[in-house]
Amino acid sequence: MKAINLSGLDKVCYSEQLKNGLEVFMIPYDNKKNYFISFATRFGSDILEWTKNHKSFKPPLGVAHFLEHKMFEQEDGIDPFTFFSESGTDANASTSFDNTQYICSGTKNFNENLKFLLRFVNNPYYTEQNVEKEKGIIAEEIKMYEDIPDFKLEMHLRENIYKNSPRRLDIAGTVSEIKKITKDDLYSCYESFYIPNNMFILIVGNFDPDMAVSIIKNELDYKERKELPKVKEIKEIKTVNVKEETIKANIETPKIAIGLKVPTKDIDIEDLELDLYLNMLTTILFGSSSEFRENARTDKLLNSIYLEWESIPDTKVFYLMASTQKPDLLIDKIKEELKNINISESTFNRIKKVWIANEVKMIDSIDATVSNVFDDIIRYGTIVPKKLDIIRKMKVSILEDLIKNINFDNLSIVKMLKKK
Amino acid sequence: MHYIKKDLAAYNLHLIKTKKFKTISVRIVFHTPIKKEEITSRNILTDLLLQSSKKYKSRRELTIKSEDLYAADISTSNRRLGNYIFTSFSLQTLSDEYTEKGNLEATLEFLSEIIFNPDITNKEFNFEKLGIVKNNATVALNSLKEDATGYSLIRMTEAYDKNSPVSYRMIGYDKDLEAITTETIYNTYKKMLNNDYVDIFVVGNFETKEMTELIKKHFKFRMLKKKKEEYILPAKKPRKRRLIAKETIDNTQSKLAIACSLNKLTDYERHYALILANIIFGGGTDSKLFKEVREKNSLCYTIRSSYNKLDNLLLITAGIDKKNFEKATDLITKNLNNMKKGKFTKKDIDMAKEFYKTSAEEVEEREDRIINEYLLREILKTEELKERVEKINKVTKQEIVKACKKINMDTIFLLEGVKDESN
Numbered sequence: 001m002k003a004i005n006l007s008g009l010d011k012v013c014y015s016e017q018l019k020n021g022l023e024v025f026m027i028p029y030d031n032k033k034n035y036f037i038s039f040a041t042r043f044g045s046d047i048l049e050w051t052k053n054h055k056s057f058k059p060p061l062g063v064a065h066f067l068e069h070k071m072f073e074q075e076d077g078i079d080p081f082t083f084f085s086e087s088g089t090d091a092n093a094s095t096s097f098d099n100t101q102y103i104c105s106g107t108k109n110f111n112e113n114l115k116f117l118l119r120f121v122n123n124p125y126y127t128e129q130n131v132e133k134e135k136g137i138i139a140e141e142i143k144m145y146e147d148i149p150d151f152k153l154e155m156h157l158r159e160n161i162y163k164n165s166p167r168r169l170d171i172a173g174t175v176s177e178i179k180k181i182t183k184d185d186l187y188s189c190y191e192s193f194y195i196p197n198n199m200f201i202l203i204v205g206n207f208d209p210d211m212a213v214s215i216i217k218n219e220l221d222y223k224e225r226k227e228l229p230k231v232k233e234i235k236e237i238k239t240v241n242v243k244e245e246t247i248k249a250n251i252e253t254p255k256i257a258i259g260l261k262v263p264t265k266d267i268d269i270e271d272l273e274l275d276l277y278l279n280m281l282t283t284i285l286f287g288s289s290s291e292f293r294e295n296a297r298t299d300k301l302l303n304s305i306y307l308e309w310e311s312i313p314d315t316k317v318f319y320l321m322a323s324t325q326k327p328d329l330l331i332d333k334i335k336e337e338l339k340n341i342n343i344s345e346s347t348f349n350r351i352k353k354v355w356i357a358n359e360v361k362m363i364d365s366i367d368a369t370v371s372n373v374f375d376d377i378i379r380y381g382t383i384v385p386k387k388l389d390i391i392r393k394m395k396v397s398i399l400e401d402l403i404k405n406i407n408f409d410n411l412s413i414v415k416m417l418k419k420k
Numbered sequence: 421m422h423y424i425k426k427d428l429a430a431y432n433l434h435l436i437k438t439k440k441f442k443t444i445s446v447r448i449v450f451h452t453p454i455k456k457e458e459i460t461s462r463n464i465l466t467d468l469l470l471q472s473s474k475k476y477k478s479r480r481e482l483t484i485k486s487e488d489l490y491a492a493d494i495s496t497s498n499r500r501l502g503n504y505i506f507t508s509f510s511l512q513t514l515s516d517e518y519t520e521k522g523n524l525e526a527t528l529e530f531l532s533e534i535i536f537n538p539d540i541t542n543k544e545f546n547f548e549k550l551g552i553v554k555n556n557a558t559v560a561l562n563s564l565k566e567d568a569t570g571y572s573l574i575r576m577t578e579a580y581d582k583n584s585p586v587s588y589r590m591i592g593y594d595k596d597l598e599a600i601t602t603e604t605i606y607n608t609y610k611k612m613l614n615n616d617y618v619d620i621f622v623v624g625n626f627e628t629k630e631m632t633e634l635i636k637k638h639f640k641f642r643m644l645k646k647k648k649e650e651y652i653l654p655a656k657k658p659r660k661r662r663l664i665a666k667e668t669i670d671n672t673q674s675k676l677a678i679a680c681s682l683n684k685l686t687d688y689e690r691h692y693a694l695i696l697a698n699i700i701f702g703g704g705t706d707s708k709l710f711k712e713v714r715e716k717n718s719l720c721y722t723i724r725s726s727y728n729k730l731d732n733l734l735l736i737t738a739g740i741d742k743k744n745f746e747k748a749t750d751l752i753t754k755n756l757n758n759m760k761k762g763k764f765t766k767k768d769i770d771m772a773k774e775f776y777k778t779s780a781e782e783v784e785e786r787e788d789r790i791i792n793e794y795l796l797r798e799i800l801k802t803e804e805l806k807e808r809v810e811k812i813n814k815v816t817k818q819e820i821v822k823a824c825k826k827i828n829m830d831t832i833f834l835l836e837g838v839k840d841e842s843n
Contacts, residue, residue, distance in 0.1 A: 031440050033781050085706035086767075088774030092705075107781040108774070136718030140673060144721060144739050147671040147837070149566050250670045252562035289487055294480035297552055303559040323559065350487050357491035360518055364441045366785065419670075 001213060008356075008388040009363045013373075014209045015383070016216075020225040021197025024216055025383055026209045027369065033107045035205030036370045037114055039121050040101035042378070043193035045171040046312075052192055052229040059185040062138070062173015065095040067186050069134050071102065075125040080116070089113050095171055099378050105366075110207045111215060118201075118219040124190045126183035139175045149249045153321060153416050157257040160242035160412040164234050165312055168241075195226040202374055205366045236315050238263040240412035248419040253303060254327040255416040258334060260318040260408065267405050269398070272380055273390060274316070277399050278309055282318055283351050284344075285337055292337050301330045311379065327415050338408040348396050355391050421784050423794065424628060430641040431618035434794050435628055438784065442518050444624035445787035446511040446528070448535065448639065449795060450616035453649050454505040454585050459498070460592030461600055461608040462507055464553055466496035468605065471549040472539040485530060490519040492527045494534065500590060501799065502651040502730030507612065509535060512787065515625060525634060532638040538609065544602035545609075557597055564591065565669060568835060569737060572675035576735075576833035579665040580679040581656055586731050613641065617648070619798060621791045651799050652690075655732045656681040658828040671837035676748060678736040679831045680756070685823065690729050691802055692815050693823035698727035699772035700820070701759050702736060706771060708755045708764070709736070717751060719744050730800075734827055742836050749832055759824040762817060769820065773812055780809050 004013045006027070014026045045065065049058045071093065072080050084091040089106030102121050104113050145151045155170060162168040172178075203212055240261050267274060286292055286307055296302035305322040324330045362368045376384045384390075426433040476482045486492045492513040499506050513527040539546040565571050577587040618641050622631055658681060685694065702709035702725025709723045723738040740748050758764070783789045783805060793805060802808065 032785055034785050081706040085704060085771040085775060088778030090705060107778050133718050137714060137721050140739055141721035143673040147568055147673050251566060253559045289480055289483040294478055297479060300552060300555045303556050354487045354491040357514055360514060361443055364443060
């Protein structure tokens with residue numbers, strides 16, 4: 001077991017890799033009562049097509065999410081929710097573009113709960129009947145999201161930014177696609193991607209790492225490493241797919257969504273640092289202490305705003321979504337902002353200070369730590385123990401050079417207006 | 421965790437000492453009996469106080485100041501608990517040992533500046549800032565239907581009893597918004613400072629004496645203590661026949677919202693038996709509603725019940741297809757009747773008790789939950805959490821059944837999604 005200091009955070013992350021490739025990351029706390037366990041596979045809606053033993057597979061859309069729902073079906077009839085509830089433990093699961101995770105969190109029964117979590121994710125039980133039954137539930141889930149205007153706006157923007165990437169598709173699929181899913185589709189996915197060398201376990205909170213590792217080994221050591229199927233590579237184009245679109249929805253106040261597509265192949269900065277610098281750039285431009293926000297607020301151009309970066313191989317995309325009574329004017333202002341970038345050293349350093357303080361605050365909360373560390377493992381392949389140091393070392397000059405390498409005209413813009 | 425309550429005449433200071441956090445959390449809580457026509461101006465006031473102050477002339481200047489204080493987090497909220505409206509100013513900041521000496525005091529001074537030194541000239545708030553805040557509020561009011569579940573709950577409670585605070589829209593009202601001026605909002609502000617009850621909560625690792633002095637120095641109130649109105653809303657008289665109300669929306673999914681009134685609960689039922697009843701029925705992860713309506717009959721993705729002891733209410737919400745309206749309500753009714761008939765097992769009860777115990781144990785792991793716990797204890801005068809866990813453990817099946825018999829399904833509301841799915 002390796003012990004890695006999380007620099008500046010008074011915490012140690014213990015890691016262990018089983019012979020079959022399964023990775024375990026553990027951050028124990030001695031002053032907390034609660035714990036959180038995540039058992040994850042690097043399989044999500046990004047994977048659409050693959051070949052295994054010269055056979056190709058292309059299941060219906062939404063299959064990863066469907067599988068996640070059906071993981072809770074057990075042959076022995078023990079309902080995972082019931083099992084966890086017996087010790088007052090919360091259980092859940094979620095599917096994303098690039099991962100699926102099964103989680104439980106509570107204060108009691110750690111050993112048994114860990115054991116059970118590993119077992120139930122290890123024992124798929126799909127029947128025609130239980131697959132059929134789930135279709136109604138997932139259809140309602142899809143409809144629930146479709147009715148949310150912000151979700152609809154984001155999906156339109158995704159379609160317009162990406163030409164080929166699965167990031168243009170809803171993680172849950174569509175009602176007509178999920179209706180086609182069979183138990184065989186689920187087993188194919190499961191056998192291909194729920195393999196130890198494609199999975200990891202993250203545990204944070206009140207537990208004993210030695211005990212946890214011995215349980216994990218006991219449960220999963222027998223599993224064999226398998227070859228990962230060859231996933232069909234999808235090449236995304238450098239430019240946005242569609243530059244502009246106007247859509248109508250049941251809203252009173254218009255919304256806008258802007259995507260900036262940044263191809264990264266020619267940028268010579270490590271991935272993690274690149275993410276930090278890009279985030280720094282948009283925080284300075286559009287963050288809560290930016291001049292843009294102050295001006296937009298004063299001019300009553302902005303009612304709410306949401307910012308995010310997304311990564312896929314060789315491309316990063318910045319999302320800005322806002323609600324505004326003057327969509328055209330706001331779009332002009334944003335374009336203007338992107339054309340006249342000025343980075344002040346003092347602002348840059350203030351944001352660094354904020355990020356460092358936030359990292360220190362974050363470690364106080366088990367939930368926040370789990371989600372932060374989980375994202376790092378998915379994004380960068382492993383934990384990032386020296387994040388604070390990396391933030392401290394950030395330099396304005398590097399950001400200024402980076403800005404020169406970005407084409408700020410590579411934008412996709414969606415306006416959402418009120419349906420008449 | 422160590423709790424000290426100090427009566428500082430104009431307010432109660434609640435000090436909760438714990439070494440679990442690197443931060444200090446402070447919440448200044450004002451509360452006063454709720455009036456429907458005052459909700460909107462309360463919202464505007466708290467938003468306005470975060471737009472500027474005498475010293476920091478814009479939202480940007482305020483934000484930069486809080487960033488300079490090592491990302492001190494300041495937020496406000498207005499919520500209703502029973503008969504009262506609670507206005508909170510929350511602060512979370514790193515302890516000095518993780519920043520620099522004096523940062524905590526500077527942060528408290530900053531919060532004090534926001535509350536006591538607003539952007540006022542001649543008894544009027546800043547006109548321009550008020551315009552910004554009112555505009556945002558208008559947009560929020562117009563966008564009410566975008567959150568279909570939230571909207572269905574509002575419409576359902578209005579059908580349930582439009583005169584009860586239960587139905588008051590915490591987002592506010594157009595009519596009241598229009599009437600707000602720089603002067604009226606000044607009156608709202610003065611009234612809050614002069615008339616509201618005040619409690620201050622501090623959570624973190626600090627010296628009692630030092631913290632008490634700091635709080636006394638930066639937060640001074642003049643307030644006469646009056647006799648208090650009841651916190652808990654009176655129980656509603658049961659209807660002879662349950663009310664079914666519908667409204668359409670241009671969505672694909674329909675939202676079902678049901679209100680059950682709770683009649684003549686004893687204190688014991690309110691704080692113990694009914695909590696377990698709700699977890700078993702629809703509040704827990706393994707509830708009857710989840711199993712029967714979702715898992716067995718595939719009628720929905722979300723379904724849950726929530727119990728509000730201050731409102732004498734039990735609410736049920738679900739997202740369904742409109743063609744399943746009757747089937748879903750029948751199943752919900754049947755499961756509620758099963759609760760009343762005692763058709764649940766000892767295992768169900770034990771699981772509910774464990775569920776309660778875990779959430780009780782998790783209280784001390786989060787600052788906001790700690791403050792909520794002490795706030796509720798302050799107003800409801802309930803026992804300490806530890807005693808409540810012990811009492812919950814002793815609740816019998818008979819007691820749960822008896823409490824369930826006091827649940828009356830009163831109003832069934834369907835926000836009917838009429839969008840053609842083939843589009």
